Amino acid sequence: MATGLGTGKSVREKYYDSLQSLKNWPSEADEDYAERVLRARYYRGVRSRAESYVTELRAGDQEDPVYRDAGSFHERLRQNLDSDHDVIYTHEARRICYVSDYTAEAVEYFREEYGSEPIHTPEAIALVCLEHDVIECIEEELGMPIHEWFMKLVTLKNVRSKAK
Numbered sequence: 664m665a666t667g668l669g670t671g672k673s674v675r676e677k678y679y680d681s682l683q684s685l686k687n688w689p690s691e692a693d694e695d696y697a698e699r700v701l702r703a704r705y706y707r708g709v710r711s712r713a714e715s716y717v718t719e720l721r722a723g724d725q726e727d728p729v730y731r732d733a734g735s736f737h738e739r740l741r742q743n744l745d746s747d748h749d750v751i752y753t754h755e756a757r758r759i760c761y762v763s764d765y766t767a768e769a770v771e772y773f774r775e776e777y778g779s780e781p782i783h784t785p786e787a788i789a790l791v792c793l794e795h796d797v798i799e800c801i802e803e804e805l806g807m808p809i810h811e812w813f814m815k816l817v818t819l820k821n822v823r824s825k826a827k
Contacts (some may be wrong), residue, residue: 681731702762708749712801720805720812731805733810739797744793756789763792 672680677790689697720736749755760766769791773783805812 667787672797679813698762701758705759706796712797713804716797716801718806724790731813733813736809736813738778740797741790744797745790747793748782750786750790750793753785757783758790759789760785763789763796765792765795769795 699730744750749759760769763769767786769788770783771789772791802808807815
């Protein structure tokens with residue numbers, strides 16, 4: 664029988680040993696590592712989305728209806744996220760539900776909004792989680808809540824119009 668290089672074990676014995684090692688796979692450490700990778704991927708995507716919105720807010724055309732008030736901005740954000748790849752595909756939505764820190768609050772939101780037996784899908788929960796996480800990241804980047812950002816812009820616009 665053929666033996667492995669320098670181990671004294673046959674190829675068949677090595678094969679069976681490798682199968683035995685799979686009995687305990689994935690280990691708890693492997694699962695923890697996989698969860699950390701999924702969370703990092705999700706929050707990296709959240710930060711990327713938030714950074715692009717902050718760039719838009721800072722360079723925004725004040726005559727564009729999206730930049731007139733926080734409500735319009737929130738509506739646009741929700742529409743964009745509602746058509747996002749991570750929300751519309753069930754497997755991605757379930758991943759968001761698994762890794763987002765806001766999932767329990769999102770489920771509670773549906774319970775309060777629609778009663779004790781809510782009919783909600785992973786996609787709906789993922790949308791609420793993603794929206795919350797992106798808004799939280801935007802506000803962190805701006806250093807203030809979004810509604811305060813828009814109030815500050817209105818004040819600046821009024822000051823500039825009075826100065827003319």
